[in-house]
Amino acid sequence: EKVLWNDQIVTRDSVHISIEDRGYQFGDGIYEVVKVYNGDVFTATEHIDRLYASADKIGMAIPYTKDVLHHLIHQLIEANELGTGIVYLQVTRGHSPRNHAFPNPSVEAVVTGYTRESARPVQDLETGVSVCLVEDVRWLRCDIKSLNLLGNVMAKQQAVEKGCFEAVQHRGDVITEGSSSNAYGIKDGILYTHPVNNLILNGITRQVILDCCKEIGLPVVEKAFTVAQALEMDEFIVSSTGIEVMPVVKIEETQIGDGTPGEWTRKLQTAFEAKLPQQLHV
Ligand code: PMP
Incomplete structure (x- = not known):
């Protein structure tokens, strides 16, 4: 298995990460997950742009250009003969003697990446999933795709312990986003979703879904809705790079719609699949 280490494609065993890497000690870094369908990357440019945007927001420089990173991702996929799965990329602020403040003078960022085969969640996409509701206790810069995921980790664990697929978070009454989605x-033929601000990550899948809404004639209102409103929706969806357009058929003990994926959700799934790199084989 080959991995990315800084600007090199190397074997996994040859990577050395310092125990004083700032990603390891402070979660001081950022990451991306890019989906690969039959060897083809999906929305790679958008993910790379977001990685550089996250780096910018935390005052960190990625030590090469977007084009070089694009090329390295392709090399990694080829080296591992990845079919359908993901490329994980992370960049930390580098390693230096432990101190909260940024290293001064600055040190080189540490880039790592690897691939993993994973099938599309076809069964869940067909039947829909259940979610639980969890108070959103994360910090106020959820727009940054940061390695600091403890809030997300704690939320997802609650979902797992309740036998749910995902934890949908709410800040007070307001639904923000899932632990990783x-x-x-959807209510009376309108799709509602939290506006893009510091309280959510602007998902790449979210952006594709909003394009799909236009294509299928589903009006979108980017306005926060409450927990009470969520329970009254005709249809409910969570989305991410890995789970695509995932129908939610139960929130806590409340069934959504008739307990099966609704018509708009189906149309969105079809429009989304049409954008994927190739004909899909599981
Ligand atoms: N919000 C959070 C907190 C996430 O971790 C993710 C998954 N990266 C998303 C939203 C969805 O983002 P994307 O569609 O880009 O995978």
Whole structure:
């Protein structure tokens, strides 16, 4: 298995990460997950742009250009003969003697990446999933795809312990997003989703879904909705790079719609699949 280490494609065993890497000690870094379908990357440019945007927001420089990173991702996929799965990329602020403040003078960022085969969640996409509701206790810069995921980790664990697929978070009454997904409700032929601000990650899948809404004639209102409104939605969706357009058929003990994926959700799934790199084989 080959991995990315800084600007090199190397064997996994040859990577050395310092125990004083700032990603390891402070979660001081950022990451991306890019989906690969039959060897073809999906929305790679958007993911790379977001990685550089996250780096910018935390005052960190990625030590090469977007084009070089694009090329390295392709090399990694080829080296591992990845079919359908993901490329994980992370960049930390580098390693230096432990001190909260940025290293001064600055040190080189540490880039790592690897691939993993994973099938599309076809069964869940067909039947829909259940979610639980969890208070959103994360910090106020959820727009940054940061390695600091403890809030997300704690939320997802609650979902797992309740036998749910995902934890949908709410800040007070307001639904923000899932532990690793964006959330949407459809009511009376309108799709509602939290606006893009510091309280959510602007998902790449979210952006594709909003394009799909235009294509299928589903009006979108980017406005926060409450927990009470969520429970009254005709249809509900969570989305991410890995789970695509995932129908939610139960929130806590409340069934959504008739307990099966609704018509708009189906149309969105079809429009989304049409954008994927190739004909899909599981
Ligand atoms: N919100 C959070 C908190 C996430 O971790 C993710 C998954 N990266 C998303 C939303 C969805 O983002 P994307 O569609 O880009 O995978």
